[in-house]
Amino acid sequence: MRLQLLLVLSAVICAAGKPLSKATARKTKLLLVSFDGFRWDYDQDVDTPHLDRLAVDGVKAKYITPPMLTMTSPSHFTTITGRWVEDHEVVHNMMFNPKTNLKLNHKETLKRSEWWDNGVLPLWITAQNQGLKTASFHFPGGGANYSGQAIHRALVEEVGQPDDNETEWRQNIDTVLSWFSEEDFDLVTLYYGEPDNVGHAKGPDHPRRKEIIRQIDRTVGYLREAIHRRGLNDILNVILTSDHGMTTVKKRPLVDEIVLNKYLNLIKLASFEILDYGGFGILTPRPGKQQEVFDALSKAPNLTVYKKHEMPASFHLANSERLPPIVIVADLGFNLNSRFIVYVNKGDHGFHNGEMDMKTIFRAFGPSFKSNFLSEPFDSVHIYPLMCQLLQIQPAPHNGSLAVTEKMLLGGSRRVQRSVALLLSMLSVFTML
Numbered sequence: 001m002r003l004q005l006l007l008v009l010s011a012v013i014c015a016a017g018k019p020l021s022k023a024t025a026r027k028t029k030l031l032l033v034s035f036d037g038f039r040w041d042y043d044q045d046v047d048t049p050h051l052d053r054l055a056v057d058g059v060k061a062k063y064i065t066p067p068m069l070t071m072t073s074p075s076h077f078t079t080i081t082g083r084w085v086e087d088h089e090v091v092h093n094m095m096f097n098p099k100t101n102l103k104l105n106h107k108e109t110l111k112r113s114e115w116w117d118n119g120v121l122p123l124w125i126t127a128q129n130q131g132l133k134t135a136s137f138h139f140p141g142g143g144a145n146y147s148g149q150a151i152h153r154a155l156v157e158e159v160g161q162p163d164d165n166e167t168e169w170r171q172n173i174d175t176v177l178s179w180f181s182e183e184d185f186d187l188v189t190l191y192y193g194e195p196d197n198v199g200h201a202k203g204p205d206h207p208r209r210k211e212i213i214r215q216i217d218r219t220v221g222y223l224r225e226a227i228h229r230r231g232l233n234d235i236l237n238v239i240l241t242s243d244h245g246m247t248t249v250k251k252r253p254l255v256d257e258i259v260l261n262k263y264l265n266l267i268k269l270a271s272f273e274i275l276d277y278g279g280f281g282i283l284t285p286r287p288g289k290q291q292e293v294f295d296a297l298s299k300a301p302n303l304t305v306y307k308k309h310e311m312p313a314s315f316h317l318a319n320s321e322r323l324p325p326i327v328i329v330a331d332l333g334f335n336l337n338s339r340f341i342v343y344v345n346k347g348d349h350g351f352h353n354g355e356m357d358m359k360t361i362f363r364a365f366g367p368s369f370k371s372n373f374l375s376e377p378f379d380s381v382h383i384y385p386l387m388c389q390l391l392q393i394q395p396a397p398h399n400g401s402l403a404v405t406e407k408m409l410l411g412g413s414r415r416v417q418r419s420v421a422l423l424l425s426m427l428s429v430f431t432m433l
Contacts, residue, residue: 027235027392028235028236028237028366028367028368028390028391028392029180029185029186029187029232029235029236029237030186030187030188030236030237030238030239030387030390030391031176031177031180031188031189031190031236031237031238031239032079032080032139032187032188032189032190032238032239032241032387033189033190033191033192033223033238033239033240033241034076034079034139034189034190034191034192034240034241034242034243035192035194035195035216035240035241035242035361036072036191036192036193036194036195036196036197036242036243037194037195037196037197037199037200037242037243037244037245037246037349038195038216038242038245038360038361039199039204039242039245039246039357039359039360039361040062040063040064040245040356040359040360040361041063042195042204042209042213042361043213043217043361045210046210046213046214046217047214047217048213048214048216048217049217049221050217050218050220050221050224051216051217051220051363054220054240054363054365055363055372055374056371056372057365057371057372058363058364058365058366058369058370058371058373059362059363059364059365059369059370059373059374059375059408060362060363060373060374060375061361061362061363061374061375061376061377061378062374062375062376062377063356063359063360063361063362063377064241064359064360064361064362064377064378064379064380064383065353065354065358065359065377065378065379065380066078066243066244066245066353066358066359066360066380067084067085067316067353067379067380067381068085068314068315068316068317068352068353069085069091069092069280069317069350070243070244070245070280070349070350070351070352070353070358071092071093071243071244071280071349071350072093072106072140072196072243072244073090073092073093073106073109073140073141074088074090074091074092074093075243075244075380076139076140076141076191076243077090077116077122077140077141078380078381079241079243079380079381079383079384080122080123080124080139080141080189080384081120081121081122081123081384081396081398082123082381082382082383082384082385082395082396082398082399082400083120083381083384083397083398083399084316084317084381084399085316085317085320086316086317086318086319086320086323087120087316087319087399088118088120089118089120089320089321089322090115090116090118090141091317091320091322091323092274092277092280092282093105093106093109093277094106094109094274094277095108095109095112095115096272096274098271098272098284098324101272103274106140107157107158107159108159110140110141110142110143110144110156110157111143111144111156112144113144113145113146115144116141116144116146117144117145117146117147118322120396121146121147121396122141122146123187123384123387123388124136124142124151124152124187124189125146125147125149125151126388126393126394126395126396127186127187127391127393128149128151128152129149130393130394132186132187132391132393133152133183133184133185133186133187134151134152134153134185134186134187134188135151135152135153135154135176135179135185135187135188135189136151136153136154136155136188136189137155137172137175137176137188137189137190137191138155138156138157138172138190138191138192138193139189139190139191140191142154142155142156142189143156152185153179153185157191157193163192163193163194163196163197164193164194164197164198164212164215166215166218166219169192169215169219169222170219170222172190172192173190173219173222173223173226174226176188176190177226177227177230177232178230180230180232180236181230181231181232186391187387187391192216192219194212194215194216195209195212195213195216195246196246198212199246199347200246200345200346200347200348201345201346201347202346202347203248203249203346203347204246204247204248204347204357205248206346220240223238224365233367234367235367236366236367237364237365237366237367237368237369237390238364238365238366239362239363239364239383239386239387240361240362240363240364241360241361241362241363241380241383242360242361243360243380244349244350244358244360245349245355245356245357245358245359245360246347246348246349246357247332247333247347247348247349247351247355247357247358248333248346248347249333249334249335249343249345249346249347249348250333250334257334257335257337257341258300258301258302258303258330258334258335258336258337259337259338259339259340259341260275260281260297260300260328260336260337260338260339261338261339262300263296263297263299263300264292264293264296264297266338266339268286269285269286269289269292269293269296270283270284270285270286270289270293271284271285271286272284272324273338275328275336275337275338276335276336276337276338276342276343277336277350278330278335278336278345278348278349278350278351279329279330279331279332279334279335279336279348279349279350279351280327280328280329280330280336280350280351281327281328281329281330281336282323282324282326282327282328283324283325283326283327283328284324284325284326285325285326290307290325290326293326294307294326297326297328302330302331302334303328303329303330303331303334303336304328304329304331305326305327305328306326306327306328306329307325307326307327308320308323308324308325308326308327311327316399329351329352330350330351331351332351332352332355332357333351335348359377360380362375362378362383364408367410368390368409368410369408369409369410370407370408370409370410373407373408375405375407375408378404378405379400379404381398381399381400382400382401382402382404382405383400383405384398384400385398385400385401385402385405386400386402386405386406386408386409388402389402389406389409390409
């Protein structure tokens, strides 16, 4: 009898150290939600009971660092591909072509596959190629085709569509949750355009921004209630994140504003430019004029100018083929003006991703996540391998690492704890025999 019991105990110990196979592991689904422009500390000056509850019931990161560039399209595409901007080549919110002078705004690019499809596969397509069913609701990049493949279902945000309608926000949640519960989707990405819009229009310190954060908090509460109502608690993991932060535009006296034409003749020296777009600017010098342009811009205040191939390695931009030869990054809070001061935003982003005002949020909850777990800060590029792990799929080539986020997950350690408890119980029986 004792020998048989010892053999059972040995089997228990061995089983405790082995991961569950795909055949025996419970299949979970994933909802990725992005609130555009949600700075890492926006919930610290507002009462947010539902977000606070998530910190107890799930995982919270102190903050996450978006890629350079701290813009909506580049950052979202880094999240959904796990690649740096120089690899996926979505290098701006605007679709542009320096040879034809084409410039399209962010929402006009959302269905333009030639802007998004540069050889890097986003998670939707990688998951579909492994038998999963995926959808995108307004998420940047979701409306494009990749190597001829479309996402199973994609709703694209239309030009002029309002971003702050709370009733519509709840309807969107009901829609995507029905895709999980009624149509068996495995991965859905959901995008909201706030608090980015209010941050631009009013500034990050304005009371209206705080109202939107309260609205987001209520929406998070509605999301959790709706998950429970549809019986998805045990199978649906949820990640809440964002693309960049927001900072106050300093609005100093006009003499301190950056007007680049004061330092070089743009018509004479540049053949292409996007400069009146927050804190990040790009410029193509005319043939033979690159050094002259660089030297002139180096004398301008409140900015740093780079030759593309000489940018710091930490930017992960130098190897981009799509970026023009000259890149300009303004100091925090200063906007780049080309010829005239036309900028009206009271808040903006696009600045160096090392600035705390550019950091953003990360929350996660569901059956695969630990409770009451506070994560150290990490780069948003690491979200991708985490999502692949949650979906139990092989990731495409990426720049992230699961080692950065795997401590958030319930896994072998929890099984070991349960097995050890069983072992101790059986040992107590063994000693009484």
